[in-house]
Amino acid sequence: MTVITTTSAAATILVATTNVSPIIAVTIAAVTIVVTTTTHSRYHHYHLGLTCLTHELNGPNMRIATVALHPTAITYTVIVFTIAVAIIIIVIATITVAKRMSTPARKRLMRDFKRLQQDPPAGISGAPQDNNIMLWNAVIFGPDDTPWDGGTFKLTLQVTEDYPNKPPTVRFVSQMFHPNIYTDGSICLDILQNQWSPIYDVAAILTSIQSLLCDPNPSSPANSEAARMFSENKREYNRRVREIVEQSWTAD
Structure with a gap:
């Protein structure tokens, strides 16, 4: 549900700022979000061994805290989000320039x-x-x-x-x-x-x-x-x- 909501919001921004067709906007937003989500998922599995070890030593509550507050995980999430935003901005700029030059x-x-x-x-x-x-x-x-x-x-x-x-x-x-x-x-x-x-x-x-x-x-x-x-x-x-x-x- 979160992915659907995020895709919808991103597509709405694209339509509002570039007048691109809704179908193209949804496609661009969905591809960007899927790529970043997939990359983040791979990172999560990479650190799964450390997470499980923490779970065994300190219990389930400590495992959740470790995943949520681990500095590396937070930094990685910020980087992935920044890349996603940059991709959307580049697409918006490209579409805007193309539309302006087509009058x-x-x-x-x-x-x-x-x-x-x-x-x-x-x-x-x-x-x-x-x-x-x-x-x-x-x-x-x-x-x-x-x-x-x-x-x-x-x-x-x-x-x-x-x-x-x-x-x-x-x-x-x-x-x-x-x-x-x-x-x-x-x-x-x-x-x-x-x-x-x-x-x-x-x-x-x-x-x-x-x-x-x-x-x-x-x-x-x-x-x-x-x-x-x-x-x-x-x-x-x-x-x-x-x-x-x-x-x-x-x-x-």
Whole structure:
């Protein structure tokens, strides 16, 4: 009855913490408990000779006390219990990671990453952070033969489980001076807002941002100073952009 109760409790914990099916949970819990119980039983038989000797010398009551209070037996029981708990924790962690990686958003991001590795567009790179595919680091290189030429600009992409039905949140980490980039690095770009479509992937997002650098839209400014300078004093605007490019060489 104790084994059944323990198995039931362990299975309930597995179902509650991982959403795994009850049948799988019961199987995992039962196997773990049977293995540890069997191992403990073998240990008990190994020490049976000592127990019987104690029984003969001191009577049945002393035998029970010896088995219950023997330091080695207590230590062994703690070790076996710890191993059982560790096995269950490892199984829970494995199942949880597998389930998290199987969501539609994460599957799509894995496909996006594979495409970036196999067929990277010129002048961009990106990859998810270690152990977090929902947060990406990216780099955009300034287009050749433009004021942005030679710049190395860092970005982050924060993705939610709604992806690709909703766009990621993209912002520049590098300091920027551009009509459509806010001072905090956020980007005013139609495909990241009302013109978003699930057909866009990470490569398309980064490519569009790269194109935006040298083809801004001053009529929808995120930085009013940059927009005004771009429209009224292109020479000064280009000078400011070159300063940003030079800063990108030494930025962490």
